Amino acid sequence: MRISVIGCGYLGAVHASAMVELGHDVVGVDVDGAKIAQLAAAKPPFFEPGLPEILTSASASGRLRFSTDIADAADATVHFVAVGTPQTRDGRAADLSYVDAAIEGLLPFLKPGDLVVGKSTVPVGTAARLASVIAGRGNGATLAWNPEFLREGYAVRDTIEPDRLVYGVADERAAAVLDEVYAAALAAGTPRIVTDYATAELVKVSANAFLATKISFINAMAEIAEATGADVTQLADALGHDTRIGRRFLNAGVGFGGGCLPKDIRAFTARAEELGRGESVVFLKEVDAINLRQRQRVVDRAIEALGGSVHGRKIVVLGVTFKPESDDVRDSPALDVAVQLKGLGADVVATDPQGIENARLRHPQLSYEPDLDLALRDADLVVLVTEWRPYRDLDPVRVGASVRARTIIDARNVLDPETWRAAGWHYRGMGRASGA
Ligand code: UGA
Numbered sequence: 001m002r003i004s005v006i007g008c009g010y011l012g013a014v015h016a017s018a019m020v021e022l023g024h025d026v027v028g029v030d031v032d033g034a035k036i037a038q039l040a041a042a043k044p045p046f047f048e049p050g051l052p053e054i055l056t057s058a059s060a061s062g063r064l065r066f067s068t069d070i071a072d073a074a075d076a077t078v079h080f081v082a083v084g085t086p087q088t089r090d091g092r093a094a095d096l097s098y099v100d101a102a103i104e105g106l107l108p109f110l111k112p113g114d115l116v117v118g119k120s121t122v123p124v125g126t127a128a129r130l131a132s133v134i135a136g137r138g139n140g141a142t143l144a145w146n147p148e149f150l151r152e153g154y155a156v157r158d159t160i161e162p163d164r165l166v167y168g169v170a171d172e173r174a175a176a177v178l179d180e181v182y183a184a185a186l187a188a189g190t191p192r193i194v195t196d197y198a199t200a201e202l203v204k205v206s207a208n209a210f211l212a213t214k215i216s217f218i219n220a221m222a223e224i225a226e227a228t229g230a231d232v233t234q235l236a237d238a239l240g241h242d243t244r245i246g247r248r249f250l251n252a253g254v255g256f257g258g259g260c261l262p263k264d265i266r267a268f269t270a271r272a273e274e275l276g277r278g279e280s281v282v283f284l285k286e287v288d289a290i291n292l293r294q295r296q297r298v299v300d301r302a303i304e305a306l307g308g309s310v311h312g313r314k315i316v317v318l319g320v321t322f323k324p325e326s327d328d329v330r331d332s333p334a335l336d337v338a339v340q341l342k343g344l345g346a347d348v349v350a351t352d353p354q355g356i357e358n359a360r361l362r363h364p365q366l367s368y369e370p371d372l373d374l375a376l377r378d379a380d381l382v383v384l385v386t387e388w389r390p391y392r393d394l395d396p397v398r399v400g401a402s403v404r405a406r407t408i409i410d411a412r413n414v415l416d417p418e419t420w421r422a423a424g425w426h427y428r429g430m431g432r433a434s435g436a
Contacts, residue, residue: 001180004029004073006102007083008039008066010155010259010328011119011148014051015082016066018159020058022184028066029073040066047327047354050156074109078181081106082119082148087263094123094267103130112140115177119148121204121264123271127168127197144174145197147204152258153325161185165192168200205271208264209284214249215256216290222252222431223297232431233413252431254337254385254411255294257322259330262288294430295333298383298411299340301428305381305407311345314404316379319386320368321355329358334385337411338366341383351375353388379403387412396423 001024005016008030016028030036038045042059044052058064065072073079083098099120106116116134118127127145134143145168150158162185167178175194179186186192193203222232232252240247256262265284272281306313322332329335332355342348342365349367350359356368369375372390376382376399384391392414400406406425408415413429420427428434 001025001078002076003027003078003080003181004076005080005082006030006070006073006106007081007098007120008032008035009082009084010046010048010152011150012080012082013039013044013046013055014048014150014155014159015080015119015148016064017051017054017058018156019080019181020061020064021054021160022182024181025063026058026065027072027076028064029068029070030066031068033068036066036068047325048155049153049325054156070105071109073106074111077111077114078177079106079110079114079116080119080146081116084259085120085122085267086259087266092266093270094121094263096122096126099126099130103133107134107137107139110134110137110139110141114139114141115174116141116143117178117181118143118145121147121208121260121267122201123267123274124198124201124205125271127201131170131197142170142174143197144169144178145200146178147200149204149207152328153323161188162190165190166200166203167192167194168197169194170197205264205268208261209268209281209287211249212256212261212265212291213283213287215251215261216287218250218252219255219294219431220290223293225431226434229433230431231433233429235431251413253294253413254298254333254430255291257331257333257336258328259322262291262331294411295336295340297430298333298337298385298409299344301409302337302341302346302381302383303344305409305426305428309345310341310381312347313380314347314349314378315341315381315383316375317341317348317350318352318372318382318384318391319355319388320350320352320359321386324386324388327354327358329355329362332359332386333411335359335363335366337383337385339363342366349375349379352386353390355386373402377402380405380407382408383411384408384415385411387414396420396425400424 003024003026005012005028008028019026035045042056081102085094088095131143225232236250317338319334410429417427
């Protein structure tokens, strides 16, 4: 099939390459010329494991092109819209201007039988509105909503072998076209749910709301665990054995960040309020509040660890991205903690395997040191905020020799407290007994 993908960010660039992998001819379109030039040279403009490989093989096959001109989407019969829906300036609703612009841009090139497929995360009701915009043009094209559930860091696998496919459609033909697009994944046994627009849109936002709630739930338990001497990691293990609960997304720590979970729960709340149903999701405000409190708790812990003031002390922040295996620093809890500590007068040195360039653009006031050993030298306090493999594997004896004080805050609960304490460290986790 001939496919266009409008928007080549984290979602679209992976989707475009993966569609070639599934056997299609693809053109990726984006207004950002620099990004398109990089993709056309088979160089991903961001870090995503596995993307360089599929981008290279897709480009070499001659079945993947990139363009800044939406007219190049004219040959395609299926058009995926994968542009961003960031938070609006007031920090609540989703900004739909890129989605609207993508649809407007496509309209002159749509032909009878074309299918426009929305992938962006949108407030429920958007697809129905866009379907009437497309129908109003009378060019015989239709709309489907096919939300995306990929995780950064696993985006390639999640796109090629998704957990499930959800089609929000207004007619059977649209479902048949999507079946053809995803034939390879369906043949491999991927479950598919065919439903209406509103349900498809809601599956996406409610999945993210559920995941966010799960994380805030365990972080709330971490607060209680701390007040009682209990250990939240053991609590999560024990809860997780109940298959109705499950162990995944029960890792307590500094909380969730990124371009999706925080903004999606706020946009969902705003949309529910617009619909007069704000009270149904009022708990999401608490989920957000618990989440933001974790960042503050890490900062408070740092102040406490340094005897009441961080002023002039060297604090090494391990990790700046919102999670490992990504260079994404959008709404990163790690950066938030680093910036707060810097604001309190600490000499903050942040390090990260992939995120320094993006972090520096947002927070040039922080000091960055890409070399882990150099970063750690003479530290008064080490704060592990993003659980990259090299930080999980740190040897407390070796690191202990180069720091000024052996004090570590493990804001992701990924280190073994006993090993670190045995090496002479003062170890503090989140929701774990503070120890001797
Ligand atoms: C999330 C969803 O997991 C995807 O299914 C969805 O497609 C995506 O948003 C999206 O809407 O585009 P992502 O933001 O890439 O994916 O990252 P997650 O793996 O969900 O992690 C989100 C945050 O939660 C990270 O900051 C992570 O450190 C944190 N987290 C995760 C925890 O604090 N505890 C956990 O147990 C799990």
